Amino acid sequence: MSETSAQSASAAPKGMPRPPEENLKRIGALTYENYVKAGEQAATAFIDAFTKYSCRPTADSNVLDFGCGVGRVCFPLMERLDCRLFCCDVDRSAINFIAANTKNLFPLTTNYDPPLPFADHFFDIVYSVSVWTHLPAPAEAAWLTEMKRITKPGAMLFITTAGHPTLEAHHGRGIDTSFTSDELKKRGFVFNENKLHKKDPGLWPGVTDVYGLARHDPDYVRRTWSKFMQVVDVLPGTIGKQDLVVLRH
Ligand SMILES: C[S@@+](CC[C@H](N)C(=O)[O-])C[C@H]1O[C@@H](n2cnc3c(N)ncnc32)[C@H](O)[C@@H]1O
Numbered sequence: 001m002s003e004t005s006a007q008s009a010s011a012a013p014k015g016m017p018r019p020p021e022e023n024l025k026r027i028g029a030l031t032y033e034n035y036v037k038a039g040e041q042a043a044t045a046f047i048d049a050f051t052k053y054s055c056r057p058t059a060d061s062n063v064l065d066f067g068c069g070v071g072r073v074c075f076p077l078m079e080r081l082d083c084r085l086f087c088c089d090v091d092r093s094a095i096n097f098i099a100a101n102t103k104n105l106f107p108l109t110t111n112y113d114p115p116l117p118f119a120d121h122f123f124d125i126v127y128s129v130s131v132w133t134h135l136p137a138p139a140e141a142a143w144l145t146e147m148k149r150i151t152k153p154g155a156m157l158f159i160t161t162a163g164h165p166t167l168e169a170h171h172g173r174g175i176d177t178s179f180t181s182d183e184l185k186k187r188g189f190v191f192n193e194n195k196l197h198k199k200d201p202g203l204w205p206g207v208t209d210v211y212g213l214a215r216h217d218p219d220y221v222r223r224t225w226s227k228f229m230q231v232v233d234v235l236p237g238t239i240g241k242q243d244l245v246v247l248r249h
Contacts, residue, residue, distance in 0.1 A: 017101040019070035023094055026204060027069040028130070035072050042239050043076035046127055046158060053232065053246060055156040057083035061124040064088065064150070066143075067131030071098045071105070078104050086123075088116065090206025112208045113139075114146035123151045127158040129239055133166075136191050136210045144228040148249055157229065157247040161216035165237030188220030221245055 016036050029035035050056040057063050061083040065074040068087035071094075078085050086106040089095055098107040110116055126147055132140055147157055167184060170176050184190060193212040197203040204211065218234040221243075225231050230248040238244035 016075050017097075019094075019097055023070045023091075023097060026091065026094075027072060029072065035070075038240060039072035039076050042073045042129060043080060045239050045244070046073070046077060047080060049158055049235075049238075049244065049246065050125070050156075053156055055125060057081055057125055059083060062086065062122055063125045063127070064118075064123050066126055066128040066147070068094070068098070068107070070094045071101075073127070073129055074098070074105055075102070078102065083124075086118075090208075091204070093205060109206070112206060114142050116146060116150055118150045120149055121152045124155050125157070126151055126155070129160050130162075130242060132159055132216075133162040133214055133242065134211050135214055136193070136212065137189065139210070140214070141228075144225060147247075148228055151249045153249055155249045156232075157245075157249065159245045159247065160239045160242035161221060161234075161245055162214065162241075163216055163218055163221075163234070163236060163243035165241045165243065167215060169241040184215055184217050185219070188217045189224070190215045216243070218243060 016039065018032050019035070024030070024032065024035055029038060059082050063081070063083050063085050065085065065087040068074050068089050069091070071087065074085055074087045084106065085104070086108065087098060088108040088110040090110060090112050092109045095107045095109045098105055108117065135143065151157065164181050164184065167176070167179070167181055179190070191212055191214045193210055197207050197211060218236070221234050222231045225245065225247065231245065232248050233246040235244040235246065
């Protein structure tokens with residue numbers, strides 16, 4: 001280990017190893033400091049949500065981080081929860097990184113399309129950060145169906161979407177200014193495909209089909225996702241700037 005990486009490793013909070021730069025870029029965390037800070041904030045927001053919806057996991061609970069990337073959220077959560085914490089992603093390098101850095105998580109590389117290798121009704125809680133923000137409508141429906149299959153009746157699910165606060169933050173940075181909040185309200189769901197990975201499969205490893213940027217109006221989520229499970233709440237701008245959809249199986 002070089003002196004620089006030895007120094008930064010010792011400066012890292014417990015449970016937050018430093019992922020390779022290319023993995024940080026893939027999850028939209030431009031720096032390690034940002035990865036640590038955003039992960040800590042998300043972990044705190046999830047613990048608050050588990051408390052609010054009376055589902056704080058216990059030692060017997062099975063919890064899944066779906067689309068975990070390089071562990072931004074599950075590393076800090078693992079430090080604060082006493083439960084079996086599983087995490088999965090299509091990006092094998094991200095899962096290998098998690099596996100190499102802890103024995104306290106159950107990391108798995110999974111396929112881009114369902115099913116997941118878990119039994120019916122296995123999980124008490126599923127949470128997922130910034131995955132449905134990339135899926136087209138057919139994949140959104142297929143994965144909500146799969147989430148229902150792998151969770152126990154009564155289980156709670158916490159899934160982020162890019163709603164109005166995300167759109168406003170993007171507008172503040174001059175991104176996508178032609179696309180207004182009113183338009184999102186009217187259309188409910190907007191998906192823009194990004195085909196870059198079809199030319200460069202190394203860009204998002206494991207993403208083998210349509211992928212892009214999905215935006216959700218909360219009314220659309222309440223209307224559409226309730227066909228799969230009970231939509232308990234849509235909390236605006238709760239994880240970073242993303243909305244948090246709270247579902248009950
Ligand atoms: C924006 S990153 C977020 C990663 C992580 N949740 C976080 O907050 O740091 C989106 C992640 O979803 C993963 N992903 C995309 N489609 C997936 C799928 N169908 N199944 C599992 N993971 C998927 C990607 O590989 C990527 O790691």
